[in-house]
Amino acid sequence: xxxxxxxxxxxxxxxxxxxxxxTLAAGTAFAAHxxxxxxxxxxxxxxxxxxxxxxxxxxxxPEQEQTPSREEQxxxxxxxxxxxxxxxxxxxxxxLDSYRSYIEDAQASSDDEAMLMLAxxxxxxxxxxxxxxxxxxxxxxxxxALDYTYQDIDGDSIDELFIRQSIDDSSYDAPxxxxxxxxxxxxxxxxxxxxxxxxxxTEDGQLINHGSGGFxxxxxxxxxxxxxxxxxxxSVGYTYASDADRGNPNSPYELTTVENGHxxxxxxxxxxxxxxxxxxxxxxxxxDSISWKKL
Numbered sequence: 001x002x003x004x005x006x007x008x009x010x011x012x013x014x015x016x017x018x019x020x021x022x023t024l025a026a027g028t029a030f031a032a033h034x035x036x037x038x039x040x041x042x043x044x045x046x047x048x049x050x051x052x053x054x055x056x057x058x059x060x061x062p063e064q065e066q067t068p069s070r071e072e073q074x075x076x077x078x079x080x081x082x083x084x085x086x087x088x089x090x091x092x093x094x095x096l097d098s099y100r101s102y103i104e105d106a107q108a109s110s111d112d113e114a115m116l117m118l119a120x121x122x123x124x125x126x127x128x129x130x131x132x133x134x135x136x137x138x139x140x141x142x143x144x145a146l147d148y149t150y151q152d153i154d155g156d157s158i159d160e161l162f163i164r165q166s167i168d169d170s171s172y173d174a175p176x177x178x179x180x181x182x183x184x185x186x187x188x189x190x191x192x193x194x195x196x197x198x199x200x201x202t203e204d205g206q207l208i209n210h211g212s213g214g215f216x217x218x219x220x221x222x223x224x225x226x227x228x229x230x231x232x233x234x235s236v237g238y239t240y241a242s243d244a245d246r247g248n249p250n251s252p253y254e255l256t257t258v259e260n261g262h263x264x265x266x267x268x269x270x271x272x273x274x275x276x277x278x279x280x281x282x283x284x285x286x287x288d289s290i291s292w293k294k295l
Contacts, residue, residue, distance in 0.1 A: 085158055088182035092161045095129040095180050095187060096148060099163065099295060102127045103137075103146070129187065131178045133194045135165060146177075147292035153205045154227045158182060162201065166294065173286045175200055175210075183227050190230060191223075199223075200286035206233065208284050216240045216247065216270075218277055219256075222284050234259045236280040238273035 075083075102122070122130050137145055145166040150159035160181050167174040175198025179191040191199040197211040207223045207230065219237025223230040235258045245251030249270040257264045257276070268276075 081157055087185070088158050091182050091187050092150070092159075092180065095161060096295060098127050098129045099146065102130045103295075129180065129189065131189060131192055133177055133192060135177060135193075135195060137165065146295040147174075148295055149290055149292045151201060151205070151290065153201070153207070154181070154225045156183075156227060160225070163295070164292070166292075173200060173288075179207075179225075181225070181227060190225065201290060202284050203287045203289075204284075206284070208281075208286070210281070211237075213239070216249070216253070218274075220277060220281055220284075232258060234280075236277050238268075238277060241267060 122132075146163055147166050148161060148163050150161055152159045154160065160179050162176045162179045164176045165174045175193045176191060177193055178189055179199070181188050181190060191207055191209075193199045193209075196213070197209055199207050199209050202208050202222070207225065209219075209221045209223065211219045211221070217237075217239040219235060221235040221237075222233040224233055225231075236256070238253045238255045240246045240248075241252040241254050251270070252267050253270050253273040255266045255268045255273045255276055257266075
């Protein structure tokens with residue numbers, strides 16, 4: 001009887017065994033859930049896309065990026081200038097063709113092909129641009145004794161066209177016969193020379209006219225071209241003081257100077273007058289660096 005009681009004390013109750021089993025199962029399930037949630041599941045999920053970074057410059061707005069620039073809305077100054085230059089070049093070619101046609105017609109109607117004074121009445125309809133003044137122009141069949149060049153003397157970045165006599169003597173500066181400007185779609189002619197009053201292009205991009213009425217009357221006038229008219233910049237000239245003294249270099253002479261819009265008149269000797277004019281001309285020499293082409 002005593003032995004039976006001792007065996008009863010060593011038995012573990014069934015309830016305890018069941019509780020221990022449930023606890024062990026719950027712990028195992030929790031551990032499995034923890035491992036799956038934190039280690040296995042993240043590896044099986046697709047990678048999330050990173051949000052696009054904002055590359056918009058600081059301080060700008062979407063509206064500013066979408067608005068066309070000013071260069072896209074209107075032609076640039078360079079494009080506008082290039083178009084005007086091309087239009088001027090085409091217009092000047094028409095001027096040169098008008099001269100070529102006039103010379104060809106003069107050749108055809110002349111018995112003496114060596115030299116012809118191309119003056120008198122010129123048909124302004126048939127030859128709308130031609131001017132030759134009172135110059136003798138060679139029109140031999142071998143060549144036309146006219147040259148041309150392009151120079152921008154009014155500073156608008158569009159060249160003017162200049163025409164002069166062809167000169168073989170390098171010691172002689174040939175005056176321009178006339179010049180042409182292109183402005184607002186139109187060609188205008190200016191600086192029309194005559195034998196006793198020829199225009200020259202100066203080194204500083206202006207025009208100087210040397211006018212002569214004989215040894216006792218001479219004037220040089222420096223001009224600038226503003227696209228519309230010739231403006232007198234300065235001038236020096238002299239003439240005899242009295243008709244009775246004309247032809248006498250020892251008589252008094254009137255010296256007239258214009259500078260900065262101010263006109264001055266003095267009575268001087270002939271030597272003083274010629275020296276003043278010589279100094280003025282030396283200060284404004286004709287340009288010798290210009291490249292001329294045969295018409």
